[in-house]
Structures are given as C-alpha cells and as structure tokens.
Amino acid sequence: MKTTDILKKRRSVRRYTDKPISRDILEDIVDCGRLAPSGNNAQPWHFLVVTKKEELKFISDKVTYGKFIKDAAACVIVFCEKSNRHHLEDGAAATENMIIAAASYGIGTCWVAGYNRTYEEGIKEHFRVPENLRMISIISMGYPAEEPHKQKKNLKEVLHWESF
Ligand SMILES: Cc1cc2nc3c(=O)[nH]c(=O)nc-3n(C[C@H](O)[C@H](O)[C@H](O)COP(=O)(O)O)c2cc1C
Numbered sequence: 001m002k003t004t005d006i007l008k009k010r011r012s013v014r015r016y017t018d019k020p021i022s023r024d025i026l027e028d029i030v031d032c033g034r035l036a037p038s039g040n041n042a043q044p045w046h047f048l049v050v051t052k053k054e055e056l057k058f059i060s061d062k063v064t065y066g067k068f069i070k071d072a073a074a075c076v077i078v079f080c081e082k083s084n085r086h087h088l089e090d091g092a093a094a095t096e097n098m099i100i101a102a103a104s105y106g107i108g109t110c111w112v113a114g115y116n117r118t119y120e121e122g123i124k125e126h127f128r129v130p131e132n133l134r135m136i137s138i139i140s141m142g143y144p145a146e147e148p149h150k151q152k153k154n155l156k157e158v159l160h161w162e163s164f
Pocket residue numbers: 010011012013014064065066110111112113114148150
C-alpha cells in the first residue's frame with residue numbers, strides 16, 4: 001500500500017486479537033522510530049518494548065485512558081532526554097513514525113498519553129528508567145480486532161493557501 005493510503009486509512013485501534021507480534025517486526029517498528037527527524041539531529045530518545053502480559057497489565061492499571069493495553073500484544077514506551085529542549089516534539093515525531101510503521105505491517109496502535117501525566121513516575125520507577133528521561137508516549141500495538149471509522153475534519157476546514 002502507498003504510504004499516503006496507509007496514512008489516510010489509519011485510525012487508533014483499541015481492540016486486538018491474541019496474535020503475538022514477532023520480535024523482528026517490533027524491532028523494525030522501533031527502527032523506524034529511531035530514524036525520525038529530531039531537532040539538531042539530537043535523537044534524544046530511548047524506546048522500551050513491553051510484551052509480557054503482567055507488565056502490560058501493570059501499565060494498563062497505571063494509565064488513565066488505556067485499560068486496553070492489557071490486551072495488546074505489546075507496547076512501546078517512548079522516553080526522551082529532558083535536557084533536550086525539543087524532547088517533546090522529537091518524541092512525538094518518533095511516536096508517529098512507529099504508528100505508521102506498525103500500520104504498514106497491518107498492526108493496529110493507539111497513542112496513549114504519557115507526557116506530564118501523574119503516572120509517569122510510577123512507570124519510570126517500575127521499569128528502572130533513568131532519571132534524566134521524560135516519558136513522552138505509550139503506544140499499544142496488536143493485530144486489530146476492530147476497524148474504527150473516526151470522523152475527521154474536512155480538508156477545506158483546515159487548509160489555507162498562502163494566507164488565512
Ligand atoms: C498526544 C495524544 C495523546 C493521546 N492519548 C490517548 C489516551 O490516553 N488514550 C486513548 O485511548 N487515546 C489517546 N490518544 C488517541 C486519540 O484519542 C486519537 O488519536 C484521536 O481520537 C483521533 O482518532 P484516530 O487516531 O483514530 O484518528 C492520544 C493521541 C494523542 C496524539
């Protein structure tokens with residue numbers, strides 16, 4: 001499928017089948033995150049892949065709007081060095097890269113909020129994440145058991161040529 005078709009078709013998936021995602025595919029998805037653009041090419045990120053059921057349950061119990069994580073095949077948690085002034089944008093760019101890479105493998109994802117959340121410290125402590133890293137996002141992943149059709153704004157509502 002063309003990249004533009006993948007981008008237009010993608011929607012957040014919160015229900016997954018039991019099929020596991022192979023380690024090779026997970027690694028390739030993270031590889032696509034690693035290659036995202038970043039301010040000054042700082043690449044301030046680290047990616048934590050979680051596949052164990054009990055750990056997925058731990059994360060789902062911690063987050064506010066992501067109880068479905070316990071039924072995912074995996075999740076990737078994105079961390080960025082907090083000393084980097086673009087850490088939020090850089091982490092977001094890597095997150096989106098991985099979401100699109102996953103979609104290209106037919107894997108559904110949902111971006112679960114991770115930045116500035118009360119549960120950041122609990123998750124960092126549990127996974128022994130170094131103090132200098134901020135949590136940016138949690139991406140749940142799994143083969144889709146639903147095909148959501150979320151409504152989007154029309155192009156005309158948001159596109160402005162040359163000036164508003
Ligand atoms: C920064 C950010 C935080 C999000 N946090 C959550 C979340 O905590 N839980 C959740 O279920 N979805 C979360 N989402 C997914 C959005 O709800 C979803 O992208 C939006 O409703 C649009 O739907 P779509 O992804 O299907 O296009 C988040 C998305 C972004 C970009």
